[in-house]
Amino acid sequence: MVACLLCCVVDNRKVSLPLDLGVCVLGIYSLCATGGRSSMADDKDVLRDVWFGRIPTCFTLNQDEVTEREAEPYYLLLPRVSYLTLVTDKVKKHFLKVMKAEDVEEMWFEYEGTPLKWHYPIGVLFDLHASNTVLPWSITVHFKNFPDRDLLHCPSNSVIEAHFMSSIKEADALKHKSQVVNDMQKKDHKQLWMGLQNDKFDQFWAMNRKLMEYPTEEGGFRYIPFRIYQAMSDRPFIQKLFRPISPEGNAHTLGNLLKEMYPTAIPNDGEPKRYQVVIHGIEPLLETPLQWLSEHLSHPDNFLHICVIPTPTD
Amino acid sequence: MSLCVLEEETFRHCCRLILQQSEQLRDGWSWESVQSVLVASAGADSIQGDIDDEDDDADEGVCTVSEGSSQVLQYEYHILYSCSYSTPVLYFRAFTLGRSLSLQEVWSSVHSNFSFRLQNSPLNTITQQEHPLLGQPFFMLHPCRTEEFMRPVLQVAQDHNRPVNYVLTWLSVVGPMVGLDVPLKYTTSHY
Numbered sequence: 001m002v003a004c005l006l007c008c009v010v011d012n013r014k015v016s017l018p019l020d021l022g023v024c025v026l027g028i029y030s031l032c033a034t035g036g037r038s039s040m041a042d043d044k045d046v047l048r049d050v051w052f053g054r055i056p057t058c059f060t061l062n063q064d065e066v067t068e069r070e071a072e073p074y075y076l077l078l079p080r081v082s083y084l085t086l087v088t089d090k091v092k093k094h095f096l097k098v099m100k101a102e103d104v105e106e107m108w109f110e111y112e113g114t115p116l117k118w119h120y121p122i123g124v125l126f127d128l129h130a131s132n133t134v135l136p137w138s139i140t141v142h143f144k145n146f147p148d149r150d151l152l153h154c155p156s157n158s159v160i161e162a163h164f165m166s167s168i169k170e171a172d173a174l175k176h177k178s179q180v181v182n183d184m185q186k187k188d189h190k191q192l193w194m195g196l197q198n199d200k201f202d203q204f205w206a207m208n209r210k211l212m213e214y215p216t217e218e219g220g221f222r223y224i225p226f227r228i229y230q231a232m233s234d235r236p237f238i239q240k241l242f243r244p245i246s247p248e249g250n251a252h253t254l255g256n257l258l259k260e261m262y263p264t265a266i267p268n269d270g271e272p273k274r275y276q277v278v279i280h281g282i283e284p285l286l287e288t289p290l291q292w293l294s295e296h297l298s299h300p301d302n303f304l305h306i307c308v309i310p311t312p313t314d
Numbered sequence: 315m316s317l318c319v320l321e322e323e324t325f326r327h328c329c330r331l332i333l334q335q336s337e338q339l340r341d342g343w344s345w346e347s348v349q350s351v352l353v354a355s356a357g358a359d360s361i362q363g364d365i366d367d368e369d370d371d372a373d374e375g376v377c378t379v380s381e382g383s384s385q386v387l388q389y390e391y392h393i394l395y396s397c398s399y400s401t402p403v404l405y406f407r408a409f410t411l412g413r414s415l416s417l418q419e420v421w422s423s424v425h426s427n428f429s430f431r432l433q434n435s436p437l438n439t440i441t442q443q444e445h446p447l448l449g450q451p452f453f454m455l456h457p458c459r460t461e462e463f464m465r466p467v468l469q470v471a472q473d474h475n476r477p478v479n480y481v482l483t484w485l486s487v488v489g490p491m492v493g494l495d496v497p498l499k500y501t502t503s504h505y
Contacts (some may be wrong), residue, residue, distance in 0.1 A: 117444070119444065149414075150450070150451075151451065152442050152444060153416070153417065159442075163441075166456065173398045174398050234448075234449065235449065237446070239397070
Protein backbone atom coordinates (compact mmCIF):
# COMPACT_ATOMS: atom_id res chain seq x y z
CA MET A 1 0.00 0.00 0.00
CA VAL A 2 2.80 2.41 0.79
CA ALA A 3 4.30 1.99 -2.65
CA CYS A 4 0.90 2.67 -4.11
CA LEU A 5 0.41 5.88 -2.24
CA LEU A 6 3.75 7.11 -3.45
CA CYS A 7 2.69 6.51 -7.00
CA CYS A 8 -0.52 8.36 -6.44
CA VAL A 9 1.31 11.38 -5.18
CA VAL A 10 3.51 11.43 -8.25
CA ASP A 11 0.45 11.25 -10.41
CA ASN A 12 -1.40 13.94 -8.55
CA ARG A 13 1.48 16.33 -8.86
CA LYS A 14 1.46 15.83 -12.57
CA VAL A 15 -2.25 16.10 -13.08
CA SER A 16 -4.01 19.08 -11.71
CA LEU A 17 -7.47 18.21 -12.98
CA PRO A 18 -9.35 15.17 -11.69
CA LEU A 19 -9.37 13.70 -15.16
CA ASP A 20 -6.49 11.31 -15.17
CA LEU A 21 -7.51 8.10 -13.57
CA GLY A 22 -4.28 6.77 -12.35
CA VAL A 23 -5.21 7.11 -8.76
CA CYS A 24 -8.30 5.06 -8.83
CA VAL A 25 -7.01 2.33 -11.11
CA LEU A 26 -4.08 1.82 -8.84
CA GLY A 27 -6.17 1.97 -5.71
CA ILE A 28 -8.52 -0.69 -6.92
CA TYR A 29 -5.82 -3.02 -7.96
CA SER A 30 -3.97 -2.72 -4.70
CA LEU A 31 -7.15 -3.67 -2.90
CA CYS A 32 -7.38 -6.83 -4.94
CA ALA A 33 -3.77 -7.67 -4.33
CA THR A 34 -3.71 -7.05 -0.62
CA GLY A 35 -7.13 -8.53 -0.02
CA GLY A 36 -6.04 -11.77 -1.60
CA ARG A 37 -9.16 -12.11 -3.70
CA SER A 38 -10.25 -10.22 -6.72
CA SER A 39 -13.74 -8.95 -7.12
CA MET A 40 -15.36 -8.88 -10.53
CA ALA A 41 -17.07 -5.59 -9.85
CA ASP A 42 -13.78 -3.89 -9.07
CA ASP A 43 -12.13 -5.24 -12.19
CA LYS A 44 -14.98 -3.96 -14.33
CA ASP A 45 -14.41 -0.52 -12.82
CA VAL A 46 -10.80 -0.69 -13.93
CA LEU A 47 -11.91 -1.29 -17.52
CA ARG A 48 -14.23 1.71 -17.31
CA ASP A 49 -11.58 3.94 -15.80
CA VAL A 50 -9.11 3.00 -18.51
CA TRP A 51 -11.69 3.56 -21.24
CA PHE A 52 -12.81 6.96 -19.99
CA GLY A 53 -9.34 8.37 -19.29
CA ARG A 54 -9.01 11.87 -20.75
CA ILE A 55 -6.13 14.26 -21.31
CA PRO A 56 -6.88 18.01 -21.36
CA THR A 57 -5.21 19.37 -24.46
CA CYS A 58 -4.61 22.77 -26.02
CA PHE A 59 -4.20 22.83 -29.80
CA THR A 60 -2.32 25.80 -31.26
CA LEU A 61 -1.84 26.53 -34.92
CA ASN A 62 1.77 26.44 -36.13
CA GLN A 63 3.08 30.00 -36.46
CA ASP A 64 4.25 29.54 -40.04
CA GLU A 65 0.79 28.70 -41.38
CA VAL A 66 -0.77 31.39 -43.55
CA THR A 67 -3.99 32.68 -41.99
CA GLU A 68 -6.42 35.43 -42.78
CA ARG A 69 -6.78 36.36 -39.14
CA GLU A 70 -5.29 35.20 -35.89
CA ALA A 71 -6.15 31.64 -34.89
CA GLU A 72 -7.37 31.12 -31.33
CA PRO A 73 -6.14 28.02 -29.55
CA TYR A 74 -8.62 25.13 -29.29
CA TYR A 75 -9.17 23.09 -26.14
CA LEU A 76 -10.29 19.45 -26.07
CA LEU A 77 -10.42 16.49 -23.69
CA LEU A 78 -8.70 13.72 -25.61
CA PRO A 79 -9.63 10.08 -24.90
CA ARG A 80 -6.46 8.21 -23.94
CA VAL A 81 -7.47 5.04 -25.77
CA SER A 82 -8.35 6.69 -29.09
CA TYR A 83 -6.27 8.03 -31.97
CA LEU A 84 -5.40 11.69 -32.68
CA THR A 85 -6.75 11.74 -36.20
CA LEU A 86 -10.00 10.08 -35.06
CA VAL A 87 -10.97 12.70 -32.49
CA THR A 88 -9.74 15.98 -33.98
CA ASP A 89 -12.38 16.81 -36.60
CA LYS A 90 -13.39 19.78 -34.46
CA VAL A 91 -9.80 20.98 -34.26
CA LYS A 92 -9.50 20.88 -38.02
CA LYS A 93 -12.79 22.73 -38.53
CA HIS A 94 -11.76 25.35 -36.01
CA PHE A 95 -8.51 26.23 -37.77
CA LEU A 96 -9.87 25.96 -41.29
CA LYS A 97 -12.13 28.91 -40.45
CA VAL A 98 -9.12 31.24 -40.56
CA MET A 99 -7.32 29.64 -43.51
CA LYS A 100 -7.67 29.68 -47.26
CA ALA A 101 -8.38 26.31 -48.82
CA GLU A 102 -5.25 26.50 -51.00
CA ASP A 103 -3.05 26.78 -47.89
CA VAL A 104 -4.41 23.56 -46.41
CA GLU A 105 -2.75 20.20 -46.90
CA GLU A 106 -2.94 17.08 -44.73
CA MET A 107 -3.22 17.97 -41.04
CA TRP A 108 -0.55 16.69 -38.66
CA PHE A 109 0.45 17.26 -35.06
CA GLU A 110 3.67 18.05 -33.26
CA TYR A 111 4.73 18.32 -29.62
CA GLU A 112 7.92 20.26 -28.87
CA GLY A 113 9.46 19.46 -32.23
CA THR A 114 8.42 15.80 -32.30
CA PRO A 115 5.86 14.84 -34.96
CA LEU A 116 3.14 12.81 -33.19
CA LYS A 117 2.44 9.38 -34.65
CA TRP A 118 -1.34 9.17 -34.96
CA HIS A 119 -1.17 5.37 -35.13
CA TYR A 120 -0.07 5.15 -31.47
CA PRO A 121 -2.91 5.52 -28.93
CA ILE A 122 -3.17 9.08 -27.61
CA GLY A 123 -2.35 8.00 -24.05
CA VAL A 124 0.88 6.39 -25.25
CA LEU A 125 1.94 9.59 -27.02
CA PHE A 126 1.26 11.61 -23.90
CA ASP A 127 3.03 9.24 -21.50
CA LEU A 128 6.00 8.91 -23.83
CA HIS A 129 6.56 12.56 -24.71
CA ALA A 130 4.74 14.70 -22.16
CA SER A 131 4.67 12.87 -18.81
CA ASN A 132 5.57 15.06 -15.86
CA THR A 133 4.83 18.26 -17.76
CA VAL A 134 2.23 20.91 -17.07
CA LEU A 135 -1.32 20.37 -18.27
CA PRO A 136 -3.04 21.10 -20.55
CA TRP A 137 -0.92 19.22 -23.07
CA SER A 138 0.15 21.72 -25.71
CA ILE A 139 0.01 20.32 -29.25
CA THR A 140 0.94 22.29 -32.38
CA VAL A 141 -1.22 21.80 -35.47
CA HIS A 142 0.28 21.86 -38.97
CA PHE A 143 -1.31 21.97 -42.41
CA LYS A 144 1.90 22.11 -44.46
CA ASN A 145 5.17 20.21 -44.92
CA PHE A 146 3.82 16.82 -43.91
CA PRO A 147 6.82 14.87 -42.54
CA ASP A 148 6.71 11.92 -44.95
CA ARG A 149 9.75 10.34 -43.34
CA ASP A 150 8.25 10.22 -39.86
CA LEU A 151 4.48 9.91 -40.10
CA LEU A 152 2.03 7.60 -41.80
CA HIS A 153 -0.56 9.32 -43.96
CA CYS A 154 -4.09 9.27 -42.64
CA PRO A 155 -6.38 10.25 -45.50
CA SER A 156 -9.56 8.84 -43.92
CA ASN A 157 -11.00 7.05 -40.92
CA SER A 158 -10.92 3.78 -42.86
CA VAL A 159 -7.12 3.91 -42.60
CA ILE A 160 -7.41 4.18 -38.82
CA GLU A 161 -9.91 1.32 -38.82
CA ALA A 162 -7.56 -0.88 -40.87
CA HIS A 163 -4.69 -0.08 -38.52
CA PHE A 164 -6.81 -0.78 -35.43
CA MET A 165 -8.14 -4.09 -36.76
CA SER A 166 -4.69 -5.18 -37.84
CA SER A 167 -3.44 -4.61 -34.27
CA ILE A 168 -6.34 -6.61 -32.84
CA LYS A 169 -5.56 -9.44 -35.28
CA GLU A 170 -1.90 -9.45 -34.40
CA ALA A 171 -2.75 -9.49 -30.70
CA ASP A 172 -5.06 -12.44 -31.21
CA ALA A 173 -2.40 -14.26 -33.23
CA LEU A 174 -0.27 -14.00 -30.08
CA LYS A 175 -3.04 -14.79 -27.59
CA HIS A 176 -5.04 -17.50 -29.36
CA LYS A 177 -3.25 -18.31 -32.64
CA SER A 178 -5.85 -16.05 -34.30
CA GLN A 179 -8.65 -18.48 -33.46
CA VAL A 180 -10.95 -16.01 -31.71
CA VAL A 181 -10.64 -13.19 -34.22
CA ASN A 182 -11.03 -15.57 -37.16
CA ASP A 183 -14.18 -17.09 -35.65
CA MET A 184 -15.75 -13.65 -35.42
CA GLN A 185 -17.98 -12.37 -38.18
CA LYS A 186 -17.44 -9.19 -40.10
CA LYS A 187 -20.15 -7.46 -38.07
CA ASP A 188 -18.33 -8.44 -34.87
CA HIS A 189 -15.15 -6.77 -36.15
CA LYS A 190 -17.27 -3.75 -37.02
CA GLN A 191 -18.71 -3.70 -33.50
CA LEU A 192 -15.21 -3.42 -32.01
CA TRP A 193 -14.34 -0.55 -34.31
CA MET A 194 -17.66 1.28 -33.92
CA GLY A 195 -17.37 0.93 -30.16
CA LEU A 196 -14.05 2.75 -30.25
CA GLN A 197 -15.04 5.29 -32.87
CA ASN A 198 -18.22 6.29 -31.03
CA ASP A 199 -16.80 5.94 -27.53
CA LYS A 200 -19.31 3.20 -26.61
CA PHE A 201 -17.77 1.24 -23.75
CA ASP A 202 -20.52 -1.41 -23.49
CA GLN A 203 -20.68 -2.02 -27.23
CA PHE A 204 -16.93 -2.50 -27.42
CA TRP A 205 -16.59 -4.73 -24.38
CA ALA A 206 -19.57 -6.94 -25.28
CA MET A 207 -17.34 -8.17 -28.12
CA ASN A 208 -13.87 -7.55 -26.73
CA ARG A 209 -14.41 -9.85 -23.75
CA LYS A 210 -14.27 -12.79 -26.20
CA LEU A 211 -10.75 -11.72 -27.11
CA MET A 212 -9.85 -11.76 -23.42
CA GLU A 213 -10.90 -15.35 -22.74
CA TYR A 214 -8.50 -18.25 -22.24
CA PRO A 215 -8.70 -21.87 -21.11
CA THR A 216 -8.75 -21.91 -17.30
CA GLU A 217 -6.28 -24.79 -17.13
CA GLU A 218 -3.71 -22.74 -19.03
CA GLY A 219 -3.95 -19.81 -16.66
CA GLY A 220 -3.56 -17.17 -19.35
CA PHE A 221 -2.97 -16.31 -23.00
CA ARG A 222 -0.43 -18.13 -25.18
CA TYR A 223 1.69 -14.98 -25.36
CA ILE A 224 1.09 -11.48 -23.97
CA PRO A 225 0.70 -8.84 -26.70
CA PHE A 226 2.84 -5.99 -25.43
CA ARG A 227 5.03 -3.17 -26.68
CA ILE A 228 7.61 -1.30 -24.66
CA TYR A 229 8.32 2.26 -25.79
CA GLN A 230 11.05 4.58 -24.71
CA ALA A 231 11.35 8.24 -25.56
CA MET A 232 15.03 8.54 -26.40
CA SER A 233 15.42 5.79 -28.96
CA ASP A 234 15.61 5.39 -32.72
CA ARG A 235 14.00 2.01 -32.37
CA PRO A 236 10.26 2.62 -32.06
CA PHE A 237 9.45 -0.14 -29.58
CA ILE A 238 10.36 -3.56 -28.22
CA GLN A 239 8.02 -6.41 -29.06
CA LYS A 240 8.89 -10.05 -28.51
CA LEU A 241 7.29 -13.29 -27.41
CA PHE A 242 6.59 -13.53 -23.69
CA ARG A 243 4.34 -15.98 -21.87
CA PRO A 244 2.12 -15.03 -18.92
CA ILE A 245 3.05 -18.18 -17.00
CA SER A 246 6.56 -19.47 -16.30
CA PRO A 247 7.52 -23.07 -17.20
CA GLU A 248 7.23 -23.82 -13.46
CA GLY A 249 3.63 -22.64 -13.50
CA ASN A 250 4.10 -19.29 -11.73
CA ALA A 251 2.43 -16.14 -12.95
CA HIS A 252 4.88 -13.79 -14.66
CA THR A 253 4.77 -10.21 -13.38
CA LEU A 254 5.43 -6.85 -14.97
CA GLY A 255 8.81 -6.97 -13.24
CA ASN A 256 9.64 -10.34 -14.86
CA LEU A 257 8.82 -8.91 -18.28
CA LEU A 258 10.96 -5.82 -17.81
CA LYS A 259 13.84 -7.82 -16.39
CA GLU A 260 13.98 -9.78 -19.60
CA MET A 261 13.17 -7.03 -22.11
CA TYR A 262 14.56 -3.90 -20.51
CA PRO A 263 16.58 -4.64 -17.37
CA THR A 264 17.81 -1.07 -16.88
CA ALA A 265 14.21 0.01 -16.26
CA ILE A 266 14.28 -1.81 -12.93
CA PRO A 267 16.19 -0.04 -10.17
CA ASN A 268 18.94 -1.98 -8.43
CA ASP A 269 18.67 -2.29 -4.66
CA GLY A 270 19.66 0.89 -2.91
CA GLU A 271 20.04 2.90 -6.10
CA PRO A 272 17.79 5.80 -7.03
CA LYS A 273 15.10 4.98 -9.54
CA ARG A 274 16.20 6.07 -13.02
CA TYR A 275 13.09 5.18 -14.96
CA GLN A 276 9.35 5.28 -14.54
CA VAL A 277 7.36 2.40 -16.04
CA VAL A 278 4.07 3.94 -17.09
CA ILE A 279 0.82 2.40 -18.38
CA HIS A 280 -2.21 4.67 -18.83
CA GLY A 281 -0.48 7.41 -16.87
CA ILE A 282 0.17 5.33 -13.77
CA GLU A 283 3.06 3.28 -12.50
CA PRO A 284 1.65 -0.18 -11.76
CA LEU A 285 3.47 -2.22 -9.11
CA LEU A 286 6.16 -4.39 -10.67
CA GLU A 287 4.62 -7.34 -8.78
CA THR A 288 1.38 -7.05 -10.78
CA PRO A 289 0.67 -10.26 -12.73
CA LEU A 290 1.15 -9.68 -16.44
CA GLN A 291 -1.95 -11.66 -17.39
CA TRP A 292 -4.09 -9.35 -15.23
CA LEU A 293 -2.49 -6.29 -16.81
CA SER A 294 -3.08 -7.68 -20.30
CA GLU A 295 -6.77 -8.23 -19.57
CA HIS A 296 -7.38 -4.91 -17.84
CA LEU A 297 -4.81 -2.32 -18.89
CA SER A 298 -4.50 -3.18 -22.58
CA HIS A 299 -5.65 -0.56 -25.05
CA PRO A 300 -8.67 -1.36 -27.24
CA ASP A 301 -6.18 -2.60 -29.87
CA ASN A 302 -5.51 -5.44 -27.37
CA PHE A 303 -1.86 -4.55 -26.85
CA LEU A 304 -0.39 -3.65 -23.49
CA HIS A 305 1.51 -0.43 -24.27
CA ILE A 306 4.24 0.21 -21.71
CA CYS A 307 6.24 3.45 -21.65
CA VAL A 308 9.66 3.65 -20.00
CA ILE A 309 10.57 7.27 -19.30
CA PRO A 310 13.37 8.90 -17.30
CA THR A 311 12.43 9.78 -13.71
CA PRO A 312 12.00 13.55 -13.48
CA THR A 313 14.98 15.14 -11.78
CA ASP A 314 13.25 18.07 -10.07
CA MET B 315 0.72 -27.65 -38.42
CA SER B 316 4.41 -27.36 -37.66
CA LEU B 317 5.08 -27.72 -41.35
CA CYS B 318 4.13 -24.11 -41.98
CA VAL B 319 5.57 -22.50 -38.89
CA LEU B 320 8.75 -20.64 -39.65
CA GLU B 321 10.98 -20.52 -36.61
CA GLU B 322 13.24 -17.52 -36.31
CA GLU B 323 16.33 -19.71 -36.55
CA THR B 324 15.06 -21.20 -39.82
CA PHE B 325 14.35 -17.70 -41.09
CA ARG B 326 17.96 -16.72 -40.43
CA HIS B 327 19.21 -19.87 -42.13
CA CYS B 328 17.02 -19.27 -45.21
CA CYS B 329 18.28 -15.70 -45.43
CA ARG B 330 21.89 -16.84 -45.21
CA LEU B 331 21.35 -19.13 -48.18
CA ILE B 332 19.69 -16.36 -50.16
CA LEU B 333 22.61 -14.08 -49.38
CA GLN B 334 25.11 -16.61 -50.65
CA GLN B 335 23.26 -16.72 -53.95
CA SER B 336 22.83 -12.98 -54.00
CA GLU B 337 26.56 -12.43 -53.69
CA GLN B 338 27.10 -14.34 -56.91
CA LEU B 339 24.19 -12.71 -58.69
CA ARG B 340 25.14 -9.28 -57.31
CA ASP B 341 21.56 -8.15 -56.98
CA GLY B 342 22.14 -6.16 -53.85
CA TRP B 343 20.72 -8.03 -50.87
CA SER B 344 22.44 -7.47 -47.57
CA TRP B 345 21.94 -8.54 -43.96
CA GLU B 346 21.43 -5.68 -41.54
CA SER B 347 21.61 -6.33 -37.84
CA VAL B 348 19.74 -3.62 -36.04
CA GLN B 349 21.28 -3.06 -32.66
CA SER B 350 18.93 -3.49 -29.79
CA VAL B 351 17.73 -0.34 -28.09
CA LEU B 352 18.50 -1.91 -24.77
CA VAL B 353 22.19 -1.71 -25.38
CA ALA B 354 22.09 1.65 -27.08
CA SER B 355 20.23 3.35 -24.27
CA ALA B 356 21.81 1.78 -21.25
CA GLY B 357 24.53 3.46 -19.25
CA ALA B 358 28.01 2.02 -19.57
CA ASP B 359 27.72 0.41 -16.19
CA SER B 360 24.68 -1.62 -17.00
CA ILE B 361 25.26 -2.96 -20.47
CA GLN B 362 24.15 -6.56 -20.51
CA GLY B 363 25.89 -7.57 -23.66
CA ASP B 364 24.33 -7.86 -27.06
CA ILE B 365 20.73 -8.62 -26.64
CA ASP B 366 19.37 -10.89 -29.25
CA ASP B 367 16.09 -9.68 -30.57
CA GLU B 368 13.28 -11.72 -32.07
CA ASP B 369 13.15 -9.64 -35.16
CA ASP B 370 16.24 -7.52 -35.27
CA ASP B 371 17.41 -8.73 -38.60
CA ALA B 372 16.36 -7.68 -41.97
CA ASP B 373 17.40 -8.56 -45.43
CA GLU B 374 17.62 -5.50 -47.54
CA GLY B 375 17.62 -5.13 -51.25
CA VAL B 376 17.51 -2.11 -53.45
CA CYS B 377 16.59 -2.41 -57.05
CA THR B 378 15.80 0.09 -59.69
CA VAL B 379 12.94 -0.37 -62.08
CA SER B 380 12.30 1.84 -65.07
CA GLU B 381 8.73 2.76 -65.67
CA GLY B 382 8.28 3.74 -69.29
CA SER B 383 11.10 6.02 -70.33
CA SER B 384 10.41 9.17 -68.37
CA GLN B 385 10.30 8.14 -64.74
CA VAL B 386 12.74 6.09 -62.74
CA LEU B 387 11.37 4.49 -59.60
CA GLN B 388 13.72 3.24 -56.96
CA TYR B 389 12.39 0.53 -54.68
CA GLU B 390 13.86 -0.49 -51.36
CA TYR B 391 12.78 -3.87 -49.99
CA HIS B 392 13.18 -5.25 -46.47
CA ILE B 393 12.39 -8.79 -45.41
CA LEU B 394 11.62 -8.96 -41.69
CA TYR B 395 10.65 -11.78 -39.40
CA SER B 396 7.34 -11.38 -37.58
CA CYS B 397 7.38 -13.21 -34.27
CA SER B 398 3.60 -12.70 -33.92
CA TYR B 399 2.77 -14.59 -37.09
CA SER B 400 5.95 -16.69 -37.35
CA THR B 401 6.30 -15.63 -40.96
CA PRO B 402 8.50 -13.38 -43.05
CA VAL B 403 7.03 -9.97 -43.91
CA LEU B 404 7.89 -7.81 -46.90
CA TYR B 405 8.29 -4.10 -46.23
CA PHE B 406 9.17 -1.70 -49.03
CA ARG B 407 9.26 1.92 -50.05
CA ALA B 408 9.68 3.60 -53.38
CA PHE B 409 11.23 6.86 -54.47
CA THR B 410 11.26 8.94 -57.58
CA LEU B 411 13.33 12.08 -57.96
CA GLY B 412 14.10 12.12 -54.27
CA ARG B 413 10.49 12.01 -53.10
CA SER B 414 8.70 8.97 -51.77
CA LEU B 415 5.77 7.46 -53.59
CA SER B 416 2.28 7.66 -52.13
CA LEU B 417 0.16 4.59 -51.54
CA GLN B 418 -1.89 5.51 -54.58
CA GLU B 419 1.20 5.71 -56.77
CA VAL B 420 2.40 2.36 -55.46
CA TRP B 421 -0.97 0.82 -56.29
CA SER B 422 -0.79 2.19 -59.81
CA SER B 423 2.60 0.54 -60.29
CA VAL B 424 1.23 -2.86 -59.34
CA HIS B 425 0.42 -4.96 -62.41
CA SER B 426 -3.33 -5.21 -62.97
CA ASN B 427 -3.26 -9.02 -62.69
CA PHE B 428 -1.96 -8.66 -59.18
CA SER B 429 -3.91 -5.64 -58.06
CA PHE B 430 -7.16 -7.47 -58.77
CA ARG B 431 -6.02 -10.34 -56.60
CA LEU B 432 -4.73 -8.07 -53.85
CA GLN B 433 -7.77 -5.87 -53.70
CA ASN B 434 -10.09 -8.82 -53.59
CA SER B 435 -8.63 -10.00 -50.36
CA PRO B 436 -8.58 -7.06 -48.02
CA LEU B 437 -6.39 -8.80 -45.50
CA ASN B 438 -3.71 -9.34 -48.04
CA THR B 439 -3.47 -5.83 -49.28
CA ILE B 440 -0.77 -3.16 -49.36
CA THR B 441 -0.90 -0.73 -46.47
CA GLN B 442 1.37 1.95 -45.11
CA GLN B 443 2.83 0.87 -41.78
CA GLU B 444 5.58 1.88 -39.43
CA HIS B 445 8.74 -0.15 -40.03
CA PRO B 446 9.05 -1.91 -36.67
CA LEU B 447 12.82 -1.45 -36.50
CA LEU B 448 13.35 1.91 -38.20
CA GLY B 449 10.17 3.65 -37.05
CA GLN B 450 9.69 5.09 -40.55
CA PRO B 451 6.71 4.76 -42.88
CA PHE B 452 6.96 1.77 -45.22
CA PHE B 453 4.48 -0.15 -47.30
CA MET B 454 3.88 -3.74 -46.42
CA LEU B 455 1.99 -6.83 -47.45
CA HIS B 456 0.04 -8.08 -44.47
CA PRO B 457 1.39 -11.41 -43.23
CA CYS B 458 -1.75 -12.90 -41.73
CA ARG B 459 -2.57 -15.01 -44.81
CA THR B 460 0.96 -16.13 -45.50
CA GLU B 461 0.54 -19.52 -43.88
CA GLU B 462 -2.49 -20.16 -46.06
CA PHE B 463 -0.72 -19.81 -49.38
CA MET B 464 2.53 -21.38 -48.20
CA ARG B 465 0.93 -24.56 -46.90
CA PRO B 466 0.31 -26.28 -50.30
CA VAL B 467 3.79 -25.43 -51.52
CA LEU B 468 5.45 -26.80 -48.42
CA GLN B 469 3.22 -29.86 -48.47
CA VAL B 470 4.24 -30.77 -52.02
CA ALA B 471 7.90 -30.25 -51.17
CA GLN B 472 7.57 -32.51 -48.17
CA ASP B 473 5.68 -35.20 -50.09
CA HIS B 474 8.49 -35.35 -52.64
CA ASN B 475 11.10 -35.12 -49.96
CA ARG B 476 12.54 -31.99 -51.54
CA PRO B 477 14.33 -29.34 -49.53
CA VAL B 478 12.66 -25.97 -49.74
CA ASN B 479 13.82 -22.51 -48.77
CA TYR B 480 10.72 -21.04 -47.10
CA VAL B 481 11.81 -17.44 -47.43
CA LEU B 482 12.85 -17.76 -51.08
CA THR B 483 9.64 -19.54 -52.05
CA TRP B 484 7.56 -16.99 -50.18
CA LEU B 485 9.48 -14.12 -51.79
CA SER B 486 8.90 -15.52 -55.27
CA VAL B 487 5.14 -15.36 -54.56
CA VAL B 488 4.82 -11.94 -52.92
CA GLY B 489 7.76 -10.10 -54.52
CA PRO B 490 6.47 -9.85 -58.11
CA MET B 491 3.24 -8.22 -56.88
CA VAL B 492 5.21 -5.18 -55.81
CA GLY B 493 7.86 -5.06 -58.50
CA LEU B 494 10.43 -7.41 -56.99
CA ASP B 495 11.31 -10.27 -59.30
CA VAL B 496 13.22 -13.21 -57.94
CA PRO B 497 15.64 -14.48 -60.62
CA LEU B 498 15.15 -18.12 -61.53
CA LYS B 499 18.84 -18.67 -60.82
CA TYR B 500 18.03 -18.63 -57.11
CA THR B 501 16.10 -21.86 -57.42
CA THR B 502 18.27 -23.71 -59.93
CA SER B 503 21.20 -24.02 -57.59
CA HIS B 504 21.51 -26.67 -54.91
CA TYR B 505 20.91 -25.98 -51.28
